[in-house]
Amino acid sequence: MSVPNTKYVIGLDYGTESCRALLVDVTNGAEIAAAVYPYRHGVITGVLPETEVELKKDWALQDPADYLEGFKTVIPQLLQKAEISGESVIGIGIDFTACTVLPTLADGTPLCFLERYRKNPHAWVKLWKHHAAQPEADQINQLAMERHEPFLAYYGGKISSEWALPKLLQIFNEAPEIYKATARFIEAGDWIVWQMTGQESRNACAAGYKGLWTHENGYPGSEFLAALKPGFKAAITDTMQGPIIAPGRKVGTLTRKVAKELGLTTEVAVSAATIDAHAGVPGCGVGSPGKMVMIMGTSSCQMVMTKRAHFFNGFAGIVKDGILPGYYGYEYGQSAVGDIFAWFIENAVPYQYYREAESRGLGLYALLEEKAAGLMPGENDLVALDWQNGNRSILMNANLRGVVIGYSLRTKPEAIYRALIEATAFGTRKIVETHENGAEPIDEFFACGGLTKNHMLMQIYADVLGRPVKIASSAQPVALGAAIFGALAAGNAAGGYDNSMEAVQKMIQPAARIFTPNERNHHIYQNVYQHYLKLHDYFGVL
Numbered sequence: 001m002s003v004p005n006t007k008y009v010i011g012l013d014y015g016t017e018s019c020r021a022l023l024v025d026v027t028n029g030a031e032i033a034a035a036v037y038p039y040r041h042g043v044i045t046g047v048l049p050e051t052e053v054e055l056k057k058d059w060a061l062q063d064p065a066d067y068l069e070g071f072k073t074v075i076p077q078l079l080q081k082a083e084i085s086g087e088s089v090i091g092i093g094i095d096f097t098a099c100t101v102l103p104t105l106a107d108g109t110p111l112c113f114l115e116r117y118r119k120n121p122h123a124w125v126k127l128w129k130h131h132a133a134q135p136e137a138d139q140i141n142q143l144a145m146e147r148h149e150p151f152l153a154y155y156g157g158k159i160s161s162e163w164a165l166p167k168l169l170q171i172f173n174e175a176p177e178i179y180k181a182t183a184r185f186i187e188a189g190d191w192i193v194w195q196m197t198g199q200e201s202r203n204a205c206a207a208g209y210k211g212l213w214t215h216e217n218g219y220p221g222s223e224f225l226a227a228l229k230p231g232f233k234a235a236i237t238d239t240m241q242g243p244i245i246a247p248g249r250k251v252g253t254l255t256r257k258v259a260k261e262l263g264l265t266t267e268v269a270v271s272a273a274t275i276d277a278h279a280g281v282p283g284c285g286v287g288s289p290g291k292m293v294m295i296m297g298t299s300s301c302q303m304v305m306t307k308r309a310h311f312f313n314g315f316a317g318i319v320k321d322g323i324l325p326g327y328y329g330y331e332y333g334q335s336a337v338g339d340i341f342a343w344f345i346e347n348a349v350p351y352q353y354y355r356e357a358e359s360r361g362l363g364l365y366a367l368l369e370e371k372a373a374g375l376m377p378g379e380n381d382l383v384a385l386d387w388q389n390g391n392r393s394i395l396m397n398a399n400l401r402g403v404v405i406g407y408s409l410r411t412k413p414e415a416i417y418r419a420l421i422e423a424t425a426f427g428t429r430k431i432v433e434t435h436e437n438g439a440e441p442i443d444e445f446f447a448c449g450g451l452t453k454n455h456m457l458m459q460i461y462a463d464v465l466g467r468p469v470k471i472a473s474s475a476q477p478v479a480l481g482a483a484i485f486g487a488l489a490a491g492n493a494a495g496g497y498d499n500s501m502e503a504v505q506k507m508i509q510p511a512a513r514i515f516t517p518n519e520r521n522h523h524i525y526q527n528v529y530q531h532y533l534k535l536h537d538y539f540g541v542l
Ligand SMILES: Nc1ncnc2c1ncn2[C@@H]1O[C@H](COP(=O)(O)OP(=O)(O)O)[C@@H](O)[C@H]1O
Pocket: 015, 016, 017, 018, 296, 297, 298, 299, 337, 338, 339, 340, 341, 342, 365, 366, 449, 450, 451, 453, 454, 457
């Protein structure tokens, strides 16, 4: 039951596999209720739903109907679970995976909702992990280097095939009729805000990290676009324009129709969207520079803020005020982490392990964690590269692939599983060293995301980094970070906040657990990491 006069905010975290929601007491960040909506169509690969249309390799799509069903399912569930009335909700914040983009008509109707386009894969949402636009990214990088385009420096010297412009250029190259019908090419986070408020916006976070927009220079000019492809020169001005609004700023309030459908009022302020990883920073209680937040899920992102801008190769993006206002936000990433472990479980575990797990009432993750925890660092004699879905940071090349060396006839599945986990930790260490060499020292590490429930994995990360890793107090820190942006959009007058630092201090509890490095293990990993670096430098130049 609600406490009289308590005000609440809602955080919506649209991850790769599901929409997670929190109802939060705005005065202290207490998590009153939680709800999850697994996407009905999940990640679309292989075949387009309800058709026989086959998708090529490296394609990854989603159905925007799942996103609508997401908030329409979880928000009423929150109110019901908390037994509160909608009148006490003052704000909503939304974080979304990015660059997850869709083509729509001028009124926001997704092209894949229209019968005439539904069978064309280019009419659907291109999920952040859609890597089929690598040739377009290669062309953009090559031309930008030749023309000394200023935007390249803001992406560490190379943009990813995951970003918006390669994906739009792929549509232009492969589906002219879809490109012609595209009035808006919009981030899914901004599209959801649009559906809720009727107001179109482009959040400064995704525009900066994924859309080639910079505070200093705006979007790349039409000359550059025309040099890419003559008919492409108006691509950005035609489809990606819209007011650039920083996360935490109010875009609008719920429309009457949406408010009624959700059981909320039309007074509810909706913040500009942000990227899921970036919401994890305030959600972990970080509001100042020099602290790296690792958001560890299907993929991983490593976020850190600095007082001033440093330009060097290897980061995925730098945006002024991109994470929180007043600082430069750096983003790094690993395109596959949890995905690697899911792939291993689905493809490389013998049936005896499934039978053992079933007979003991364990999940496969738990069984593998138990067996792999029994191995000492280095005992598996294996070294791996974590590139099953390419390398985002620091090499920015989606064509790279995974490597495991050291197999013997004695190699067991748990040894391989542990080597894959160690490889993702080495990949994170390479990112940390690149940032500290190019920018400023990192004095604290925080982690959140689905992988933090694997304590063996978290201990390996602490041992490989040689640094303590603090685990977020919240079970859903990304959604909590989104709720903070909802409180900022509502503002102090409505019971929220006007200052992000105050919101973080009031709404976030101290870390739930700290994994501290085991010195002996760290010493062993120092040697194994040298082998990782040799593989990294040898195979990283594909
Ligand atoms: N115990 C575990 N150990 C390792 N990986 C796990 C474990 N549990 C889930 N995963 C992986 O975590 C990923 C989901 O992460 P999560 O943060 O929950 O979702 P999302 O990436 O959609 O935000 C999946 O790739 C899954 O394979």
